[in-house]
Amino acid sequence: MPSLARKRIGDILVKDGLITEEQLNEALELQKKSDSKIPIGELLIQLGYLSEEGLALSLSKKLNNEYVSFSDNSLAVKYDQGLDRVISHDFATLNTVLPISKTDKTISVAMWDPLNFVVIDNIKRMTSLEVDVYCSTKKDILDGIERLYVLKGVVSERRPEVQGAVIEQKSVKREDLEQLKLKASEPPVIKLVNSIIHNAISDKASDIHIEPNENGFDIRLRVDGLLYKIDTPSKDMYAPIASRIKILSRLDIAEKRLPQDGGFTIKVEKRSVDFRVSTMPTIYGEKIVLRILDKEKINFTIPSLGMHKNDLIRVSNAIRKPHGLILLTGPTGSGKTTTLYCILNEIKSSQKNIVTIEDPVEYRIDGANQVQEQSNIGLTFARGLRTFLRQDPDIIMVGEIRDNETAEMSIRSALVGRLVLSTLHTNDSVGAVARLVDLGVEPFLVSSTLIMVIAQRLVRKLCPDCRVPVKPDKEILAKYNLAGFKLYGPKGCSACQERGFKGRVPIFEIMITDQEIQELIAKRSDSSVIKSALLKKGMKLLRDDAIDKVKDGLTSLDEALSATMEAV
Numbered sequence: 001m002p003s004l005a006r007k008r009i010g011d012i013l014v015k016d017g018l019i020t021e022e023q024l025n026e027a028l029e030l031q032k033k034s035d036s037k038i039p040i041g042e043l044l045i046q047l048g049y050l051s052e053e054g055l056a057l058s059l060s061k062k063l064n065n066e067y068v069s070f071s072d073n074s075l076a077v078k079y080d081q082g083l084d085r086v087i088s089h090d091f092a093t094l095n096t097v098l099p100i101s102k103t104d105k106t107i108s109v110a111m112w113d114p115l116n117f118v119v120i121d122n123i124k125r126m127t128s129l130e131v132d133v134y135c136s137t138k139k140d141i142l143d144g145i146e147r148l149y150v151l152k153g154v155v156s157e158r159r160p161e162v163q164g165a166v167i168e169q170k171s172v173k174r175e176d177l178e179q180l181k182l183k184a185s186e187p188p189v190i191k192l193v194n195s196i197i198h199n200a201i202s203d204k205a206s207d208i209h210i211e212p213n214e215n216g217f218d219i220r221l222r223v224d225g226l227l228y229k230i231d232t233p234s235k236d237m238y239a240p241i242a243s244r245i246k247i248l249s250r251l252d253i254a255e256k257r258l259p260q261d262g263g264f265t266i267k268v269e270k271r272s273v274d275f276r277v278s279t280m281p282t283i284y285g286e287k288i289v290l291r292i293l294d295k296e297k298i299n300f301t302i303p304s305l306g307m308h309k310n311d312l313i314r315v316s317n318a319i320r321k322p323h324g325l326i327l328l329t330g331p332t333g334s335g336k337t338t339t340l341y342c343i344l345n346e347i348k349s350s351q352k353n354i355v356t357i358e359d360p361v362e363y364r365i366d367g368a369n370q371v372q373e374q375s376n377i378g379l380t381f382a383r384g385l386r387t388f389l390r391q392d393p394d395i396i397m398v399g400e401i402r403d404n405e406t407a408e409m410s411i412r413s414a415l416v417g418r419l420v421l422s423t424l425h426t427n428d429s430v431g432a433v434a435r436l437v438d439l440g441v442e443p444f445l446v447s448s449t450l451i452m453v454i455a456q457r458l459v460r461k462l463c464p465d466c467r468v469p470v471k472p473d474k475e476i477l478a479k480y481n482l483a484g485f486k487l488y489g490p491k492g493c494s495a496c497q498e499r500g501f502k503g504r505v506p507i508f509e510i511m512i513t514d515q516e517i518q519e520l521i522a523k524r525s526d527s528s529v530i531k532s533a534l535l536k537k538g539m540k541l542l543r544d545d546a547i548d549k550v551k552d553g554l555t556s557l558d559e560a561l562s563a564t565m566e567a568v
Contacts, residue, residue, distance in 0.1 A: 009115075010040055012062050013050065023049040039113065052137035059114055060135035068100075068110055068134045070143065070202075073494040075110060075136060076100070077144055079231035086127055089149040095119045098136070098144040105129060110136040110144065147195050180253055184243035192233060193244045197275075197290075199230070201268055204503070206292055206333075210245070212238060212285030224460045224504050225333065238285065245288055249277040257281055263360075276360060293362050300338075300345040300365070306505050308548065311540075314512055315454070319343050324451035325414040327401075329426040334457050335506050336423045337362060340397060343421060344368060347395065356397035357384035373399060385409040389416070398422040404440040411441055414449040428542065429453040429511035430531045433521055447513075447521035455509040459546060459555045459563045460501035466493035467500075472557060480547050480557070489556045505554055507545040507563065 010024045027043040044050040053069075060067035068075040077083070083099040086107065092098060096112040097119060107129040113119070114133045123131050183189065196219060200208050205221035216235030220227045233241070246253045249262030260279045265272050276291040302315060319326065326343070328336040341363055348354055348367040356365075359373035359381075369391075371384055381398050382405035388396050393413075400423045401407050414420045426435050432453045436446050470489040477483045490500020511534055513521070520530050535541075540548075546560035 009055075009059070012058050013041075013044070013055070016058050016061070018054045018058060019044060019049050023047070052139060056112070056135045056137050063114055063133075063135070065114055065133050065135050068136050068140075070140050073497060075134075075140055075144065076494075077148055078102075079148060084149050087123065089145070091122075091126075092145050092149070093142075096138055096141050097123070098141045098148070100134065102127075102129065106132050108132040108134060110134045110141055112136065112138045112141050146191055147199075180239065180243045181247070183240040184247055184253070186240070189237070189240040189244050192237065193241055193248075196241075197266065198268065200290075200292060201273060201294065203497070208290040208292070210238075210241065210288040210290075212282065212287065214284060217285070223499075224501055225458060226460075228499075242279075242286055242288060245277060245290070246279065249275070251277070251279065256286055274362075276362075300341045300363070302342050302346050305339060305342055305508075307508060308545075311508060311510050311545075314510060315343075315452070316346070318452040318512060319347050319419075321419065321451055323414055323417045323419055325410060325420050325422070325449040326451050327432050327453045328421075328423045329429060329432050329453060329455045330423075330457060331425065335504075336456065337399075339454065339456060339506070340421055340423065341365060344395070344397060347419075352394040353392055354395045354397070355388045355391060355393045356399075357381055357388070358397070358399040368397075381406040382409050385413060389413060389418075393418055395419045396421070400424070401436075401439070407436055407439040407441050411436075411445050411449050415445070420449075426455070428531075429455040429509045429539075430527045430534065431455075432511075433530065434527055437524075443524050444522045447518040450513050450518075450521070452513065453511040455511075455542060456506050457542060457546075457563045458504040458506055459549060459559050461503045461505050461554050462488055462490055462556060463493060463496035463500055463502040465495040465502075466491040467553070470556070476557070480550075482547070482551065482557070485551045486553065487550060487557060488553050489558070501559070505549060507542055507549060507560075509540065509542040509545065511539060 010019075010028065013019045014021055014024055023044065024040075027040055027047060027049070030043055030047075031040055041050070041055045045052060045055065057067050059065070066074075077098070078101040081102055083102065086102065087097065087099045087109075095116070098110040100108040100110055102108065107123065107127050109123065109131060111119070111133050114135050120131050120133065123129075196208065200221050203221055203223055205223050207222040209218075209220040209222070209227065211218045211220065217232060217238045218229055219232045220229050222228075243253045246260075246262070248264040250264070251260045251262045258281065261277065263274065263276045265274050267273075271294075274293040276293065278289045278291075279286045280289075302312065307315065328339055330336050344354065344356075344365050348365065350367065354365075354368040355371070356368055357371045357373050361370045361372050364370065371379075373379060373381055373384065381400065382403070385396065385398060385406065386409060396413055396418050398406065398410055398420065401410055402425075410420050410422055424432050424435050426432050430453075433443075433446055433450070437443055467488040468491045470487050472482070472487065474483075492498035492500045496502040511517075514537075516533060517530060520533060543560070543564040546555070546564050549555045550557050550560045
């Protein structure tokens with residue numbers, strides 16, 4: 001950057017109100033005394049008078065260059081364009097320049113020092129392309145350099161050698177094991193794994209899938225229930241990545257023939273994020289799935305679930321009964337466990353003894369005694385329940401009822417004056433009755449204990465920044481009683497990474513038993529008869545609640561119907 005530009009930058013910052021004349025003069029005096037001639041902007045940052053973002057925004061405004069940042073997704077690097085080969089890693093790091101994208105005629109770069117015309121001219125000569133300059137913070141540019149060059153596996157000079165894409169499933173020799181550990185501890189590998197994890201957390205992903213295949217491997221993130229492929233490192237990075245994750249999870253890195261389960265915890269922005277790790281041998285190598293359990297993302301209160309007012313009142317009344325059985329139903333990943341935690345959080349008290357047995361214990365609830373189910377050593381749900389009854393419990397939570405013994409013990413616990421919460425895999429609320437009977441529970445016992453069943457699903461929420469009004473056919477509007485409501489659909493923007501959806505919201509079907517329903521259950525009435533009686537009492541089906549979310553503008557009609565197994 002030419003020296004005469006330094007004063008101009010100072011004047012810009014003073015004019016923008018980001019610093020005072022006194023602060024500028026202090027920095028200029030320090031610059032005169034400095035042998036290394038630190039740029040005035042960086043001096044002001046070191047003195048604490050200015051932020052990186054403030055400097056970048058001021059330069060952006062003065063130069064008419066766009067400001068880009070990872071925080072709002074405006075900084076998007078085209079990893080598939082071979083940018084790491086156009087501008088070298090050493091040049092990018094030395095000059096704090098991040099290549100973003102290129103065309104046949106231009107290359108776009110983010111610069112920390114956009115007035116450094118020497119660097120811009122060097123890029124022109126190196127690439128034979130015109131240069132489009134964007135302003136960004138030093139931190140974002142260095143993070144981007146790390147992602148771009150480490151992702152492509154060009155930083156480490158000691159890259160692991162993998163012969164072909166197929167990973168042989170055989171024992172690892174001691175010397176090979178030591179070599180694996182050594183490679184997994186190299187800084188580029190550590191940075192790469194950290195980058196994958198932090199990107200997943202930033203994208204609010206629930207899972208990371210690392211999947212070896214015939215040509216190398218893929219990395220996919222599950223965001224709002226759907227899997228999205230992300231930029232994947234070169235295939236020779238698979239082995240050290242897998243080893244690094246297994247070391248973090250305290251798994252046996254030498255064992256590649258059998259599934260393993262583990263986990264670890266990391267600190268992200270002063271909060272703890274837990275990872276549950278599962279490995280599974282495939283014909284091409286070990287598939288690794290990391291489940292992300294971000295405690296700070298979840299507000300464990302019933303109002304936070306988004307129930308309508310009447311449903312909220314019905315649920316709040318049911319969970320305050322002193323004894324009985326409350327069930328959550330739905331497929332895996334439908335939010336049942338979160339709802340259970342919300343209920344526990346609502347009814348916990350220093351005067352109540354709460355015990356849970358879960359597989360796994362995903363979140364810690366203050367005031368609850370939580371037990372990890374370990375069937376490999378005989379600590380099953382049923383055995384845990386038997387032990388709980390000797391521990392004088394008031395409230396019991398069982399992770400899942402999936403066999404006769406657990407079902408019988410849950411019913412027995414409810415009969416002797418305990419409130420029991422658990423989950424079942426059924427498609428709707430009424431199906432829970434038939435499922436319990438199929439597990440060998442007598443219908444009269446079900447009718448005597450069952451208080452409430454909540455069936456639920458998760459639907460994707462429309463991105464509030466880019467949702468657009470839509471007008472379905474009149475027949476569709478009439479079919480779902482949507483006439484007169486303003487409906488929206490997805491579009492896609494930088495805030496939602498062009499997906500059109502951002503986050504998910506649960507939909508519910510709430511079955512409350514009363515004397516009539518209990519009598520129908522005891523008489524072994526068909527599920528359709530029980531459902532008909534509940535509908536007459538005002539119970540809403542899952543689809544009804546999903547349509548209500550459409551009316552509220554939270555989701556699209558296509559998403560609501562898809563989640564409730566019906567297409568337009």
